[in-house]
Amino acid sequence: MLPKTRLGKRSPLGALLSATCPTHTHLETGETDVTMATAAGQQASSRSRVHPGLKVRKTLPGVYFQCAGEPSGVDQIDGPLSSPSCRSVSSCIDVPKRSVDMDELMAAMVLSSLSCSPLLQSPTHPDTTGNGSSGYWSVGHAPSSPMPSPPIAEPDAGVVPPTDEGLDMELEQVLFDEPAPRKRRNSVKAAFRCLWPSCGKVLTSVVGIKRHIRTTHLCRGGEHERCSRSEEDFYYTEINQWEQPLCQSPPTPLLCGPSVLVSAKTNHKHLLLLLQGVSFRVRSVSVGEQWLQHHSAPCRLVLLSHCCILRVRGEAKKCRKVYGIEHREQWCTACRWKKACQRFTD
DNA sequence: TCTGCCGGGAA
DNA sequence: TTCCCGGCAGA
Structure with a gap:
């Protein structure tokens, strides 16, 4: 359930929330029910576990869901594409049900993720076969990922492409009512966006963004003493800048990695009541990318402080x-x- | 009871 | 526009 907010009877949103928001996001358990329609009209239902070790930072702007850091398994949308039934699988536990050697799986994940890395882009794509043929762990590997695979000269155009792009774009389209771009970006470079309200400054280095936050927002005048040296960590988020200006949407905070906190289960319309004007985007990531995210750096889901949906009264010290x-x-x-x-x- | 803050009004 | 505060609602 959404946290009850202080949205009293005076607040239209409060009334709206209390009246029309049967959400399926379980903040306590970090589970999100996601249902999305495939191109064939089937429903792909998944209880996507966001993070087992999910922590909620309460005292800072925004709501931060931060991985505990352990390789908590791979979030994925279970792949009902091959099955008409909606099967609920806790991916981090049940995935090995399939007869795949875990080492192979992990190696494939890493390969897949590496192949998506902008730093390691190469003309060859070691994952092309495994991606399409194995079927199961390609779920979620969407070209729309901010770390997209390099363009692949697809020799077999007749092969049905992975449908997750369709899913991703469709969900995005449904949720945010924006036309899905035809082609996603090619190259990606990391950037860091300041989440301080009405700032939004984007810098290309962690050091830079931290310095910006520290000097501009946190340490002003006499407040210097009170500045926490690490507090600035919570005021920025990593974003990806696509070097191709085409299809570039306005810079928005990113829902990072597997922590996609969108309950799409039959509540698109409700979400659209609620999400109008809230500009964030959902992206899907490859399983390998998720694995890397789990292992490399804490992954954060950051929602803007003015994303009043998750605004919790009194959580932050005023x-x-x-x-x-x-x-x-x-x-x-x-x-x-x-x-x-x-x-x-x- | 304390706290956060909306809504409204005065200067 | 700035400043203040009554009063509501949640903790």
């Missing part, structure tokens, strides 16, 4: 709590005016 009533002069203006805190936004 000026009043931080500075106390006796130091009211240190409050942000909004807090002094009893408005929504601008310094410690949820």
Whole structure:
């Protein structure tokens, strides 16, 4: 269930939420029910486990779902494409049901992910066969991934392409009501976006974005002493900049990796009531990419602080709590005016 | 009871 | 536009 927010009767969104939002996102368990229609009209249902070790950071702007860091398994949308029935599989546990050697699987994942890496792009694509023929672990490997595979000269145009692109684009289209781009980008480079409200600065290095956050937002004047050296970590997110300007959507915070927090289960319309104007995108990632994400760096799902859907009242310390009533002069203006805190936004 | 903040009004 | 506060709702 969505966390109950302080959206009182005065708030249209509050009324909206309470009335029309039967969501299927389980924040407590980190599970998300996802149902999407295939091109053939079948329904692919999956209970996609977001993160077993999911942690929710409460005290900082935005809601951060952060992996605990362990190789928590591979999130995937279970592949009903070959099966008309909707089978629910906890991917991190049940995937080996298929008779595949785990080592092979892992090696294939790594290969797949490496082949998608912009740094390791090569004309050859070691994964082309395994991707299409093995079928099962290619699920989720969509060309729409921000780390897309290099363009492959597909010799066998007659082969049915993996349908996940269709799924991905369709879901995206349904959820965000935007025309799906015909062609996705080719090359990708990492960038880091400042999530500080109404900032959105994009820098190309972690150091740079941290310095920006630290100097611009966190450490202002007398607040320097209070600055946490690591707090800036939570005010930026990694994004991918596509060098091809074509199809470039406005820079938006990214739903990173497997932590796709979208419950699409028959509630598209409700989500669209709710998600209008909230500009984030869902991307699918390859299993190998997910594996790498699990193993390389903590993967974060970052929702903007003004994504009021997940806004939880009182989770973040506000000026009043931080500075106390006796130091009211240190409050942000909004807090002094009893408005929504601008310094410690949820 | 405390807290956050919406809504509204005064300057 | 800035500033303040009554009052509501959640914790």
